Amino acid sequence: MHAPALPDWLARQLPFRRALVPVGDGLHMHVMEQGAGLPVVMLHGNPTWGYLWRKVALALAGEPLRIILPDLIGLGLSDKPRDPAAHTLENHGRWLGALLDAVVPDGRLVFVGQDWGGPIGLRALAEHPRASRVAGLVLANTVIGPPRPGFKSTTFHRFARLPVVADVAFRVAGFPQNALWFAQGDKRSIRGEVARAYRWPLRHFADRVAPLALARMVPDNDAHPSIASLRRCQELVDNFKGPTAIVWGDRDPVLGGVRTHIERHLPDAPVTRTQAGHFLQEEVPDAIAAAVRDVTRRARS
Numbered sequence: 163m164h165a166p167a168l169p170d171w172l173a174r175q176l177p178f179r180r181a182l183v184p185v186g187d188g189l190h191m192h193v194m195e196q197g198a199g200l201p202v203v204m205l206h207g208n209p210t211w212g213y214l215w216r217k218v219a220l221a222l223a224g225e226p227l228r229i230i231l232p233d234l235i236g237l238g239l240s241d242k243p244r245d246p247a248a249h250t251l252e253n254h255g256r257w258l259g260a261l262l263d264a265v266v267p268d269g270r271l272v273f274v275g276q277d278w279g280g281p282i283g284l285r286a287l288a289e290h291p292r293a294s295r296v297a298g299l300v301l302a303n304t305v306i307g308p309p310r311p312g313f314k315s316t317t318f319h320r321f322a323r324l325p326v327v328a329d330v331a332f333r334v335a336g337f338p339q340n341a342l343w344f345a346q347g348d349k350r351s352i353r354g355e356v357a358r359a360y361r362w363p364l365r366h367f368a369d370r371v372a373p374l375a376l377a378r379m380v381p382d383n384d385a386h387p388s389i390a391s392l393r394r395c396q397e398l399v400d401n402f403k404g405p406t407a408i409v410w411g412d413r414d415p416v417l418g419g420v421r422t423h424i425e426r427h428l429p430d431a432p433v434t435r436t437q438a439g440h441f442l443q444e445e446v447p448d449a450i451a452a453a454v455r456d457v458t459r460r461a462r463s
Contacts, residue, residue: 166239175216176213181195182240183261184264187248187253189235189241191235193231194231197222197227200270201272202230203273204218206234207279210277211239211363214276221448221451235253238363246374254285255282255288258283271297272296272298272457274454276441284398288394296402299399299402300406300408300450301431302410302442302443304417305417307392308381315380316415318377322378323378328374328377329374332374333370333371334367336361336364337373339360340361346438346444346445347411347414347442348438406431407454408421408432408433408453410442411437411445412438432453432456
């Protein structure tokens with residue numbers, strides 16, 4: 163299906179092929195693509211969209227790679243369920259799995275994930291026979307499994323669980339997409355038309371269900387509904403034998419401290435540490451592109 167039109171100021175920033183793909187439950191995911199060759203799926207998290215990866219994709223232009231940039235359901239130009247209960251890690255993994263089966267029906271692929279994009283992508287890939295098709299992994303400021311014992315929720319996620327106050331902030335005031343700069347190492351990296359691009363898909367009140375629902379998908383106790391799916395994600399990572407890489411923004415106030423935990427699960431992965439923040443694609447796209455080149459080169463050998 164044809165993707166919805168973009169305003170000219172935004173279309174100029176996204177010189178990619180675009181389409182809507184049915185993924186079940188009457189929903190469609192928006193996906194952008196560039197190039198041809200080994201598929202590389204780059205998945206964003208909350209509350210962004212495929213736009214987040216544009217600099218990385220453009221840095222890889224000319225490589226023998228097919229860059230695939232989906233928008234999660236509820237975000238970007240994908241369909242947006244009105245029921246917050248639709249947003250579970252299991253559902254997001256199932257929807258993404260349907261997209262992958264449609265756009266990469268066979269052959270191997272490399273997965274690149276950031277924020278919720280990491281576990282959602284890993285959950286989709288954990289399903290047989292997709293797991294056997296994963297050629298490489300690049301992880302950037304994300305998680306790969308359940309929280310460590312004794313974990314404490316971040317200030318952001320504790321705020322998201324406040325009744326009424328959080329609903330007003332997320333649904334009415336447009337938080338956090340109107341304050342992404344706060345999570346950056348360089349606060350100037352998200353401003354002007356870039357900041358406007360992140361707000362644009364969620365400019366209508368009725369479309370702002372996903373940011374709060376995704377924030378509440380983060381476990382706050384061992385009985386949280388996301389825990390079982392997160393365990394499946396970690397099993398995939400722990401059993402993966404292919405090439406991997408980690409690129410990290412150490413100045414991320416949300417996930418900056420998670421890097422050492424991921425390193426323990428991927429002891430052979432080269433690690434690129436940067437002074438970027440949470441949305442490191444805006445600050446260090448070349449570092450991520452270099453990791454993708456390295457992993458795809460090793461995947462082919």
